[in-house]
Every structure is written in C-alpha cells, then in structure tokens.
Amino acid sequence: xxxxxxxxxxxxxxxxxxxxxxxxxxxxxxxxxxxxxxxxxxxxxxxxxxxxxxxxxxxxxxxxxxxxxxxxxxxxxxxxxxxxxxxxxxxxxxxxxxxxxxxxxxxxxxxxxxxxxxxxxxxxxxxxxxxxxxxxxxxxxxxxxxxxxxxxxxxxxxxxxxxxxxxxxxxxxxxxxxxxxxxxxxxxxxxxxxxxxxxxxxxxxxxxxxxxxxxxxxxxxxxxxxxxxxxxxxxxxxxxxxxxxxxxxxxxxxxxxxxxxxxxxxxxxxxxxxxxxxxxxxxxxxxxxxxxxxxxxxxxxxxxxxxxxxxxxxx
Numbered sequence: 001x002x003x004x005x006x007x008x009x010x011x012x013x014x015x016x017x018x019x020x021x022x023x024x025x026x027x028x029x030x031x032x033x034x035x036x037x038x039x040x041x042x043x044x045x046x047x048x049x050x051x052x053x054x055x056x057x058x059x060x061x062x063x064x065x066x067x068x069x070x071x072x073x074x075x076x077x078x079x080x081x082x083x084x085x086x087x088x089x090x091x092x093x094x095x096x097x098x099x100x101x102x103x104x105x106x107x108x109x110x111x112x113x114x115x116x117x118x119x120x121x122x123x124x125x126x127x128x129x130x131x132x133x134x135x136x137x138x139x140x141x142x143x144x145x146x147x148x149x150x151x152x153x154x155x156x157x158x159x160x161x162x163x164x165x166x167x168x169x170x171x172x173x174x175x176x177x178x179x180x181x182x183x184x185x186x187x188x189x190x191x192x193x194x195x196x197x198x199x200x201x202x203x204x205x206x207x208x209x210x211x212x213x214x215x216x217x218x219x220x221x222x223x224x225x226x227x228x229x230x231x232x233x234x235x236x237x238x239x240x241x242x243x244x245x246x247x248x249x250x251x252x253x254x255x256x257x258x259x260x261x262x263x264x265x266x267x268x269x270x271x272x273x274x275x276x277x278x279x280x281x282x283x284x285x286x287x288x289x290x291x292x293x294x295x296x297x298x299x300x301x302x303x304x305x306x307x308x309x310x311x312x313x314x315x
Contacts, residue, residue: 004065007053008299009046010112010292011035011071013087013138016042018049019295020057021303023065029056030292037089042071046095047102067107068302069095070115070294072139077156080109086174087138110301112294113159114150117143119297120245123287132241133293134161134231137248140182142231144239151239162186166230185227187250193220207256221260224250228257229264232280245285252289 003023010017012035020029031052036045046069054061073085080096100107117133124131128148135141140162144151151158162182163175170179171189183189194201197216201209206224209217228251232244246258262281269276287293 004063005057005059006065006299006303007050007067008115008295008297008302009049009067009069010115010294010298011042011046011069011088012112012294013072016045016049017292017295018053019292019299020053020059021296021299028059029053030295031056035088039090039093042085042088042090042093043095043098046099050099050103061103061105064103064105066302066304067099067103067105068115068298068300068304069099069107069109070112070298070301071095071109072112072141075109075111075156077108077110077114077152080107082109106302108301108304110298111141111143111156111159112298113141114143114152114156115297115301116247116294117145117150117245117297118300119293119295120247120287121145121148122296122300123291123293124243124245124285126243129243130239130241131243131245132235132239133245133247134228134235135248136185136187136228136231136246136250138187140186140231140248142235144235144241146239161231161234164234166227181227181231185224185231185250187248187253190220190224190250203250203253204255206254207260221257222264224254225257225260225264228261229268229280232261232265232284233268233275236278236280236283242283243285244283245287247287247293251286258284258286 005020005022008019016033016035018031022028033049074083082093082095096107096109113135120133121127132144142159142161163180165179166181167179171183173180173183210221265280
C-alpha cells in the first residue's frame, strides 16, 4: 500500500510556512501566510496554511500520512502542548490535539529549531551524523543532533543558547538578564541599533557599507559577527558538533555575514592553539536561502515512524 503525503507547518513570529511532501519526498505544495498572534490566531493560521497546501496539491485530508508542526517556545513533543511562546502571544496551547481534531490525522509538534535541525541534516544528507543547527532570527536558539537523535534535555529545553549571557552588563534581554546572546544578535535588537545610526543602516547592505569603510557599519558588523562566532564556539565546545548549520533571517538577509563570522573564528584561532585545533571555520555550513529547512523538518517530524521516504537532499 502506498504511503500518503505528509504535511509540515513551521509557525514563526511573522509568518507560517507549510510544505506538503509526497511519499518520495517531492514537494507537492508550498504555502505561506502571515501568523496571527495568540492561541486562536496561531491555530487558525495553521489550519489555513494546511488547507492552502492541500488545495494547491489537490489532496484530500484523508490521504495525509501525518502532520508535523514546528513552533517556538516551550514545547512538549510528547503531548503537543506549547507553553510560553512569547513571540506568538501563547501561554498554553494544546496545539497537537486541537489541530489533529481539525485535520482528522495524527499531528506531532516539536520546537521549531529542533524540527529545523532535522531538515538541515536531511538537506546535507547526514541524517545519522552529529550536527547543530543555530537559528539567528528574531530569537536565537540551537538544536543538536547526536548520531541523528535530537538532544532534548529536561523539558525539551536543550539549545536555548540565546539566553546565555555573553556581554557583561550588556543590554537587557526579554528574559530579564543582561548581555544575552539574543540581545546581541537577535534580529529585532539589530534592527533597533541600525535604525539609530544617522543615516540608518540596513542588514542587506551592512557588509558592503563596512567594506567601503563606513565606521558605524564596521563596528556593527564586528559586533554581530563576533556574537555569531561565539554561538558557533559555544555549541562546538558543549556538543562537539562536526557541523554547525547557520540559518534564520539575520543570516540570509545579510550577504557576506557568514564569511565575516569565519574570519572572526580564524582571528580567535590565531591567538589560541586550542581553538585552532578545533577547526571551527570549517565546521560552519549555510544552506541555500530558499530551502525551507524548518517546514521540511516539520514534515519529517510528522512522518516519524511512518516509513515514508525522506525528501531529497540539497544538491
């Protein structure tokens, strides 16, 4: 009996992205909608994106093999309950059960970055390897795979590196601490700093402006790249990951940024034989900006254990 298609839904603070995969892993539909905030808004947006994908592919809900959802916040991947997703305005939402009742199919829910790590491993065709995916977007978080298995920790909390303080007495973070990695390189904080510069800077032209010698651009580029380099160093030292995949809006909106991150890592290695021995710049990987890593990862969450084929790797 043929395996039905699987649906992956990535719920973000600004947009919700859905993909529908057939049994061979081919993308049958790809749909995006703005995310409505609050529990009711998130649920209705997910329903709408699911319907959009099914409509595009002319697939009935009854044919779905499974649905996976990636969502930020504290996620119980066993029950599908989402708690404290600040950027979505959610305190408590039984997302898995409610969406499953709507769609009439099993729905599995996981943290969005953990889902994206699965998608990154698939894209690189290293499903059984050690890998950390680091998302630098509105928020900052990481997810690690060890021998292909997600590192979760108590309460599925592993990977919240955005709330590791890295700048003594730095800016106040939304979590209440000062100097967190997220306050340094989170997209909202970067945009606020760039807007205060006269004339304002923007991420898409930041590297070009720095290359032309604009001092404010050089300082901000060094600040951002240094923070991301610290994130890379942090996950390699704590998890030993052979690959660190960088993704998220800040990475893809800033051409040339990752090259600067690698140079920062090289400069640090030049002053430390220990860091030099880790070959950190060579571990950094960036997927193509158009690859829907989080939505693909969510689809893999949905088809876990179903026996369906995986999507084809990038390249």
